[in-house]
Amino acid sequence: MAKPIKSSAALIQRSFTPLLISAVLVVGLLLTGAMLYQAVVLSQAEAYRTLNIMENTQQLPGQFAMATGRASRISQNTYASISRGAAAIESTGLSQFLAHPQFKLPFLNLVWVMNRGLFLAVSTSHNQTHYELWVGVHGVMNQFQLVAAACAVAMVIIMVISLIVVRQLANRLSQPMLDLASAATTVTHTHSTKKLPVPAEPREMHDLAVQFNQLLAELGAELKRERQFVSDAAHELRTPIAAVRGNVNLIKRHGEEHPEVVPESLQFIDEESQRLEHLITNLLDLSRADQRQVQVEPVNLTQLSTDQIARYQPTITQPITLKAPQKAVTVTANADYLTQILLILLDNAHKYSPVDYPIVVQISPTDRSVILTVSDLGPGIPDDQKAAIFDRFYRIDSSHSSKIAGSGLGLAILSQLATLQHITVTVLDNEPNGATMQLTFPIDN
Numbered sequence: 001m002a003k004p005i006k007s008s009a010a011l012i013q014r015s016f017t018p019l020l021i022s023a024v025l026v027v028g029l030l031l032t033g034a035m036l037y038q039a040v041v042l043s044q045a046e047a048y049r050t051l052n053i054m055e056n057t058q059q060l061p062g063q064f065a066m067a068t069g070r071a072s073r074i075s076q077n078t079y080a081s082i083s084r085g086a087a088a089i090e091s092t093g094l095s096q097f098l099a100h101p102q103f104k105l106p107f108l109n110l111v112w113v114m115n116r117g118l119f120l121a122v123s124t125s126h127n128q129t130h131y132e133l134w135v136g137v138h139g140v141m142n143q144f145q146l147v148a149a150a151c152a153v154a155m156v157i158i159m160v161i162s163l164i165v166v167r168q169l170a171n172r173l174s175q176p177m178l179d180l181a182s183a184a185t186t187v188t189h190t191h192s193t194k195k196l197p198v199p200a201e202p203r204e205m206h207d208l209a210v211q212f213n214q215l216l217a218e219l220g221a222e223l224k225r226e227r228q229f230v231s232d233a234a235h236e237l238r239t240p241i242a243a244v245r246g247n248v249n250l251i252k253r254h255g256e257e258h259p260e261v262v263p264e265s266l267q268f269i270d271e272e273s274q275r276l277e278h279l280i281t282n283l284l285d286l287s288r289a290d291q292r293q294v295q296v297e298p299v300n301l302t303q304l305s306t307d308q309i310a311r312y313q314p315t316i317t318q319p320i321t322l323k324a325p326q327k328a329v330t331v332t333a334n335a336d337y338l339t340q341i342l343l344i345l346l347d348n349a350h351k352y353s354p355v356d357y358p359i360v361v362q363i364s365p366t367d368r369s370v371i372l373t374v375s376d377l378g379p380g381i382p383d384d385q386k387a388a389i390f391d392r393f394y395r396i397d398s399s400h401s402s403k404i405a406g407s408g409l410g411l412a413i414l415s416q417l418a419t420l421q422h423i424t425v426t427v428l429d430n431e432p433n434g435a436t437m438q439l440t441f442p443i444d445n
Contacts, residue, residue, distance in 0.1 A: 012170035020162050028155040032148045039140045040108050040120075047122045047135045054080060054131050055124065060091055061133075077136035084129045097134065110137075117141075176205040180212070187216070237280075240272040247272075294420040299335045301370065301441075302328045305361055308342050316350045324363040331370050331441040337417045344410045345374040345437050352378035353434070370441040377434040386427040390415040
């Protein structure tokens with residue numbers, strides 16, 4: 001069984017809860033330890049003062065407390081002795097007290113006396129007289145237990161409040177993400193292009209939502225283009241198919257009675273089938289161009305242009321002129337794709353140029369690039385349509401599109417192939433009229 005995926009709020013709580021508990025425990029232990037240390041230090045200072053009084057008065061704590069009429073803070077649960085040679089005075093019960101096993105602790109003169117508890121053991125010597133004092137710290141420990149209990153309660157309260165705050169903070173941080181995920185799910189199920197909500201904070205979620213919306217906008221635009229492409233393709237395919245079916249029906253109905261219509265209809269069917277084949281080929285080329293991986297290499301642009309012009313010239317009436325430096329110009333490209341691009345440009349110039357008007361191909365190397373232009377003397381391209389001519393099935397003059405052969409896909413294929421080779425395509429005006437298609441090849445340093 002797959003483990004359930006935890007939400008970000010759960011992950012935040014899981015990460016911060018042990019840290020928070022550890023921090024509260026450490027702070028509590030340090031606080032109570034500091035208070036215990038301070039209490040023991042104060043008791044030790046009091047024990048040394050008592051030891052000093054014993055040295056000055058030569059009396060045990062209980063004796064000088066009775067003599068002065070002031071109760072000593074450490075006279076209870078206290079044992080003392082004053083010894084000089086064989087003579088000694090000691091507190092009542094000291095012998096029984098010393099009979100218990102004792103374990104000296106390595107700090108603050110503390111001694112653990114079996115069955116009696118924790119004591120402070122201090123001593124000093126002066127003029128061959130030895131003074132010893134054992135002070136029970138039971139009162140200190142009782143106070144410490146009260147303080148420790150209070151600290152424990154305070155730590156529990158702080159821990160509960162902190163966990164509630166962490167939970168609320170985690171939910172607050174994860175809520176924009178949950179809202180974004182919910183909106184994305186709605187968009188997925190409804191196939192909508194509606195924008196996702198953009199939270200004001202945190203900054204990361206704000207930027208993520210903005211990027212998602214930009215992606216949705218691009219996908220929506222791409223989907224719209226694809227739908228338009230399918231619609232246009234269906235329309236373009238329907239025309240030759242309808243023409244073929246119409247002529248087939250014409251032959252069926254009148255072929256026997258009017259045999260003279262058969263050759264004309266067959267010729268029309270042949271032309272329309274060629275047009276249909278050309279259209280399907282262009283559609284396949286355009287589809288493949290979106291998915292191709294191109295391999296580039298040094299290509300002799302001068303030689304390639306010369307060869308393709310020589311092959312294409314016999315098929316058209318317009319003369320083609322190549323202007324290029326005497327020294328061969330080399331670019332980094334894919335030779336097959338570059339050949340296809342040049343043929344598309346020549347074919348496009350041929351279609352829109354008057355008969356016998358020249359087409360000029362020019363190669364111009366510069367310091368940073370190599371520029372190839374194909375110029376014609378046709379009607380030209382309006383400025384507001386120069387970017388649109390690379391759209392699929394776009395025609396400059398739709399009212400006369402049927403009079404010009406072609407599928408309207410050539411420049412779309414050219415744009416895809418140029419992009420794959422990092423070639424920049426620019427549409428310029430030719431002088432005195434017509435259009436110039438410019439290819440800019442970057443020079444590798």
